[in-house]
Amino acid sequence: MLSIEANLQAAIESLIASGSETPALDAAVLMCHALDKPRSYLLTWPERELDDAQQVNFDDLLAKRIGGQPVAYIVGEREFWSLPLEVAPSTLIPRADTERLVELALEKIPAIEGDILDLGTGTGAIALALASEFPTRHVIGIDLQPEAQQLATRNGQKLNLTNAEFLQGSWFEPLAEHSEFACIVSNPPYIDKMDPHLAQGDVRFEPLTALVAEEKGLADLSYIADNARQYLKAGGWLLMEHGYDQGSAVRQILTKAGYQHVTTEQDYGHNDRVTLGCWLNS
Known part of the structure; x- marks a missing residue:
C-alpha cells in the first residue's frame, strides 16, 4: 500500500x-x-x-x-471567517474575498444600534460571521431556496450562534412589517449571463440562480439598493458585494437612490468588490 x-x-x-x-x-x-x-x-x-x-x-x-468538482462540495465543508461551514451544491461556496464585506460591516455596525440583515444568505456565511462578532445583535439571513435556508440554519445550530435566524423567501418578502436594520449586507447574483467565466473552474458546478442576474449582472444589486431604503434605520448602512468591473455602476445606483457617503472598497486581490452607502433619510 x-x-x-x-x-x-x-x-x-x-x-x-x-x-x-x-x-x-x-x-x-x-x-x-x-x-x-x-x-x-x-x-x-x-x-x-x-x-x-x-x-x-x-x-x-x-x-x-x-x-x-469543487473541493468544498466533495468534502461538504468550507471555512469562512474561521467558522467551519457545511456546504452543498444548492449554495455558493464561501470565498475569502467575501470576508472583506464582513470586515467593512464590522467598521460600520458599532455606530448604530439595531439588527443586521443578510440577503441571499446561502450557507449563512456572512450572517454567521457577523453573529459571531456581535453576539448581542439579532442577525437575520434570507434566501430564496429552501435548501439554502435549511443549510444555513444547520450551520447556525452547529456553531451555537443562537442570535442568528434564517428565513426563506425572495429578498425582503419574509420580513415582518416595519422591520428596521442598522446594517443590510448582501452578496447577490451579479454575473452577466454571457460572462465566459461561468464555464470555467469551480463556478461550473455552482447554482446559476446564485450567480447570474439580468441587466448585465446589475438587476439584483439595483433591486436591493432601491428596496433597502424602507428597512434601514436613519444612519444605517447598505453593503453589497459585486463584480470587479461593477464598482462605478453600483456607486451610481446607490447615489441615484439617495444614499450618502457612497464608496467602493477593494478585495484582497486589489479588485473593486464591495460598494457601501449610508441611508440618512428614514
Missing part, C-alpha cells in the same frame, strides 16, 4: 495535469477527509500507509476533483 506522502505526491501530479490552481492544498484537504484526520497528522506521519478502505476513499475523492 502507498504511504500518505506517496499518495500526496501522485495526487499533486494528477491535479496539476487536470488544471487545478491549488494542487497541493487540494490533495491535502482530500487526504485529511479520507483519513478523518487534521492537517498536522499528514505532516507528523507521512510514512503511514493507507489501508484498503482509506485508499479507495481517497482515490474516489481525487477522481472527483480531477473531474472538476
